[in-house]
Amino acid sequence: MSSIHVHVEHLTRVEGHGNIVLNAQNGKVEKIEWQVPEAPRFFESFVRGRPYTELSHLTSRICGICSIGHSLASLKATEAALGIKISEQTQMLRRLALHGENLQSHVLHLGYLVAPDLLGKDSVFPLVATHKAEVLKIVKLHRLANEMSDLLCGRTTHPITFAPGGFTKVPTEKQLEEVRNRLAYAVPDVEAVAEVILANAGKLPAFQRDTEYIGLVSKKEYALYDGDVGSTDTGKHKVDDYKNIVNEFLVPHSTAKFCKHNRASYMVGALARFNLNYELLSPMAKKWAGKFGLKPKCTNPYMNNVAQLVEIFHSAEDTLALIDKLISSGVKEEKPAMVKLKAGRGVGAVEVPRGILFHDYTYDAKGICTKANCVIPTNQNHMNIQLDMEALAPTILNKSEKEIELTLEMLVRAYDPCISCSTHYLKVDLKK
Amino acid sequence: MKPKVAFFDFASCEGCQLQIANLEETVLDVANLVDIVSFREVMKEHSNDYDIAIIEGSIMRPMDEERLKSIRERAKVLIAFGACACLGGVQRLGNNWSSGENLAEVFPTSKEIIANNPYFDNPHSRALDEIVKVDYYLPGCPIDKNEFVRVLVALLQGRKPPIPDYPVCVECKKKENICLFTIGKHCMGPVARAGCGAICPTNGGECEACRGFVSYPFDKAHTEVLQKYGLSPEQIMNRKTMFNNRHIHSASGGNPK
Numbered sequence: 001m002s003s004i005h006v007h008v009e010h011l012t013r014v015e016g017h018g019n020i021v022l023n024a025q026n027g028k029v030e031k032i033e034w035q036v037p038e039a040p041r042f043f044e045s046f047v048r049g050r051p052y053t054e055l056s057h058l059t060s061r062i063c064g065i066c067s068i069g070h071s072l073a074s075l076k077a078t079e080a081a082l083g084i085k086i087s088e089q090t091q092m093l094r095r096l097a098l099h100g101e102n103l104q105s106h107v108l109h110l111g112y113l114v115a116p117d118l119l120g121k122d123s124v125f126p127l128v129a130t131h132k133a134e135v136l137k138i139v140k141l142h143r144l145a146n147e148m149s150d151l152l153c154g155r156t157t158h159p160i161t162f163a164p165g166g167f168t169k170v171p172t173e174k175q176l177e178e179v180r181n182r183l184a185y186a187v188p189d190v191e192a193v194a195e196v197i198l199a200n201a202g203k204l205p206a207f208q209r210d211t212e213y214i215g216l217v218s219k220k221e222y223a224l225y226d227g228d229v230g231s232t233d234t235g236k237h238k239v240d241d242y243k244n245i246v247n248e249f250l251v252p253h254s255t256a257k258f259c260k261h262n263r264a265s266y267m268v269g270a271l272a273r274f275n276l277n278y279e280l281l282s283p284m285a286k287k288w289a290g291k292f293g294l295k296p297k298c299t300n301p302y303m304n305n306v307a308q309l310v311e312i313f314h315s316a317e318d319t320l321a322l323i324d325k326l327i328s329s330g331v332k333e334e335k336p337a338m339v340k341l342k343a344g345r346g347v348g349a350v351e352v353p354r355g356i357l358f359h360d361y362t363y364d365a366k367g368i369c370t371k372a373n374c375v376i377p378t379n380q381n382h383m384n385i386q387l388d389m390e391a392l393a394p395t396i397l398n399k400s401e402k403e404i405e406l407t408l409e410m411l412v413r414a415y416d417p418c419i420s421c422s423t424h425y426l427k428v429d430l431k432k
Numbered sequence: 433m434k435p436k437v438a439f440f441d442f443a444s445c446e447g448c449q450l451q452i453a454n455l456e457e458t459v460l461d462v463a464n465l466v467d468i469v470s471f472r473e474v475m476k477e478h479s480n481d482y483d484i485a486i487i488e489g490s491i492m493r494p495m496d497e498e499r500l501k502s503i504r505e506r507a508k509v510l511i512a513f514g515a516c517a518c519l520g521g522v523q524r525l526g527n528n529w530s531s532g533e534n535l536a537e538v539f540p541t542s543k544e545i546i547a548n549n550p551y552f553d554n555p556h557s558r559a560l561d562e563i564v565k566v567d568y569y570l571p572g573c574p575i576d577k578n579e580f581v582r583v584l585v586a587l588l589q590g591r592k593p594p595i596p597d598y599p600v601c602v603e604c605k606k607k608e609n610i611c612l613f614t615i616g617k618h619c620m621g622p623v624a625r626a627g628c629g630a631i632c633p634t635n636g637g638e639c640e641a642c643r644g645f646v647s648y649p650f651d652k653a654h655t656e657v658l659q660k661y662g663l664s665p666e667q668i669m670n671r672k673t674m675f676n677n678r679h680i681h682s683a684s685g686g687n688p689k
Contacts, residue, residue: 010472039443039492040555045537046525051670057640058674061522064447064574108453112474123475125463136457143456154635156454157447157574161635168636257539 004397006405018417020389020408024397032393034386034412044372052078052164052339052367059359059374060158065108068101068149069352070359071159072225073374076348077359078164082367083344084337089326090166095225096322097152097159098350099315102224103145104156105353106270106308106315109416110197111138114305117410118200134196137189144186148179148319165337173331180323183316187284190316194288194309201292204302204414205407209391211299211384212262213272214245216351222273222280222314224351230276232297233262239349242358246375258383259375265383268355269415270307271298282317285310301388304414308353341367354378354416378417385415435588438470438482439513440503442489442496443523443557448514448570449473449488451577458581465588484509484587486570490516490523492555497563504564509587512560515573515642515675520557522573524677527556559678568593573642573675576628596626597647600639604630612638613661620671622657623649642675 006022019035047058056074060067072094079086086094112124115138121127128135146156151171154160161169216223217230229237229245237245248257260266274281274289278296281289289295289310294303345362355377362371388411396407439449452459453474462468469479485507491497504510512518520527526534531554535546546552560566570583570593583593600621604611607630612619617638621630624641632639645651658668673680 037551039496040535040538040552041443041492041521041523041557042526042534042538042555043523045529045534046523048537049528050525051667054670054674058522058525061445061447061573064445064450067445067447112453116476122477123471125468125475128460128463139456139459142453146454146456154637155631157450160632160637163636 004401004404006401006408008405008409018412020405020412022389022393022404022408024393027397029390029393029397032386032389034382034389036382044374047361047369047372050369052082052341052361052363052369055361055369055372056162056164057158059372062374062376064157065105066101066352066354066357067158068097068153069350069357070374071153071162072098073348073350073352073357073359074361075162075164076350077346077361078348078363080346080348081344081361081363082164082339082342082346084165084339086166086337087334089170089329089332089334091225092322092326093152093167093170094162096319096326097149097162098224098352099319099322100145100149100152102311102315102353103319104142104149105416106312107138107142107145109353110305110308110312111135111142111193113416114413115197117406117413118197118203131196134193137193141186141189141193144179144182148183151175151179163336165339166334167336170331170333173327176323176326176331180320180327183319187316190312194291194313197306197309198291201306204300204305205392205410206300207302207388207392207395207411208299209301209388211387212266213275213297214261214266214268214380215272215276215356216349217276218280222277222282222318224273226350229349229356231261231266232272232275239358240347242347242349242360242375246358246380248375248379257379259380260383265387266380267301267384267415268377268380269304270311270353271301271304272355273351274298274307274310281310282314284317285314288313301384301411302414304416308416339367341365345371352377355380378415381415381417385412385417434465434467435484436469436479436482437466437484437486438479438503438507439468439473440470440485440487440489441473442487442500442516443492444489444514444516444521446473446488447574448516448572451574451580455577455581462581462584465584480506482507484511486511486513487517487560488513490520490557490559491563492523492557493550493553495550495553500560500563509567510560510564511568511570511583512566513570514575515571515644516557517560517566518569518571519644519675519678520559522674524557525673527677528673531555569595571595571625571643572628579627598626599646599649600624600626600628600630600633600641600643602626603628604633604639606630607634609633613657618658618661618663618667618671620654623651623654640671640674645676645679 004024008020021033023031056071059074060071149156161167213232216227218227246259275297292306343365347360358375360373586593603626619639620641621639625643
């Protein structure tokens with residue numbers, strides 16, 4: 001019998017550095033490992049001593065792709081610690097910014113990183129020759145989502161306008177209306193791209209592994225900006241109780257902080273949100289979920305890609321509704337709320353494209369950060385990726401090494417991992 | 433023949449490479465001008481044969497140092513891409529502690545695993561030019577995508593890339609912004625390198641000098657202004673260190689040229 005060795009060093013078309021190692025002998029898996037050798041940057045250590053006004057700007061630098069979400073989780077933690085109340089308008093503008101990030105990130109992931117797998121190419125560049133019209137539509141949608149983020153945040157990556165208590169600059173009604181109109185006109189483009197993905201959805205492996213799904217939940221809406229923590233296994237929990245949900249722990253011979261809750265692992269991200277909050281999706285999002293046969297609870301991690309597509313429709317429709325609401329109530333030139341300093345601790349949670357994100361800060365009486373903890377979605381997913389691989393690998397050993405490699409790569413890519421973010425995850429094989 | 437370009441990243445948020453994708457349609461023009469032979473974030477194809485290496489991220493560990501040196505050996509031109517590569521990034525604030533202290537704060541219960549582990553070998557942030565020769569610098573956190581195109585085009589035409597060496601105040605005045613000092617805010621604009629279009633003050637934020645300082649900053653005068661407007665020595669130090677801890681730690685440390 002043959003031996004199989006798959007070693008993907010620095011997996012491509014994901015954010016950050018990750019390796020996949022598979023060794024199999026005589027049809028048996030000897031080793032399957034998802035490794036992350038990313039350098040630690042020590043955010044939770046170096047924010048100590050910095051003033052509350054800086055925290056969202058510093059921690060946005062944890063991740064370029066989710067910088068809006070990191071800023072918002074950071075602000076929510078700071079506002080909870082210092083007892084700062086924000087206006088209804090600020091809430092709505094933040095929700096819009098989060099939709100902007102969700103749109104740009106999902107379009108980038110599906111259009112630039114996943115589509116090449118579905119269409120049998122190594123990257124988006126060869127697709128320009130074979131699928132030019134579709135690529136240009138994806139670029140157009142990406143531009144629109146980015147310009148929406150520019151308008152709300154001052155720029156797409158590392159928001160400028162976000163401050164504790166509000167915005168340093170608010171968009172005008174005219175600018176919001178322009179985004180609204182452009183987005184309304186772009187919906188047919190989203191549908192055209194979705195059709196291409198639908199036509200090639202058969203390339204997504206039909207792998208299933210039931211797990212626990214965790215994300216924000218709310219009675220009022222498909223929760224992204226606010227809510228309680230929901231689990232498909234155990235129901236609702238308070239955000240402040242997050243440490244009992246994420247249960248960061250160490251395993252022997254590994255430096256990773258793993259997360260587990262009710263089982264050996266859990267999953268966060270678009271598919272988790274879909275499984276928890278399906279009923280609250282917008283009409284078009286539900287319609288497209290139906291076209292793909294995606295129903296809660298779906299236990300195929302590859303379908304996270306499709307859940308992201310469904311969320312693109314939801315974010316687009318909810319953006320239109322939010323802008324209408326903002327314009328009908330009139331956009332005011334508000335200043336951020338006044339801050340009265342006091343010592344305290346606060347936890348903030350938001351849903352970012354890759355799943356639920358927690359920031360937890362303690363401040364002294366002068367508003368200086370003394371302790372910080374950030375729990376990143378990709379960290380919460382790593383154990384689930386590992387267990388998926390362990391379940392999947394034995395079933396695909398009859399394929400060629402190239403196909404095995406692609407199947408495993410596509411699995412990791414489906415999670416849309418953001419490895420730079422996951423500051424703690426470092427799994428090392430110390431056996432020599 | 434088109435020059436071969438490769439992108440690499442070290443410790444960073446990868447937000448600077450994201451700005452390439454954010455060029456939208458223009459990225460197709462860039463792909464026409466140069467041959468992108470390696471760009472892990474967006475393509476599976478990879479080649480070790482390249483002319484221009486564009487590198488994001490700061491260098492944290494000996495293993496990163498080795499990888500950077502091997503890239504330097506292969507590349508004819510090496511570009512430091514963004515604040516992490518040019519200055520060490522915000523993570524350079526971590527250098528205020530020993531790597532042992534940082535490890536103990538972030539991984540409090542894993543001492544045995546960290547010991548003798550190359551992934552945790554004395555991590556502390558350094559800019560690229562503290563380890564290898566850097567030919568050109570593209571500053572900013574994140575980089576400005578339009579400046580990237582201007583620099584690339586200049587390189588292809590054999591011109592010196594046009595990176596401004598005047599303060600952000602110049603661009604802020606051109607934008608007709610009200611000076612932040614007059615409305616109770618404080619700003620690094622007088623000493624910070626321009627080129628961003630004063631994007632932060634224009635959006636109600638304060639400049640943090642993410643593009644580093646100009647070559648000859650009037651640092652003392654700026655410090656006096658910050659004092660005059662009521663900042664304590666700690667507050668002044670916070671402003672200067674957010675992106676420029678490099679200069680505070682080493683008075684002789686070079687500016688991005």
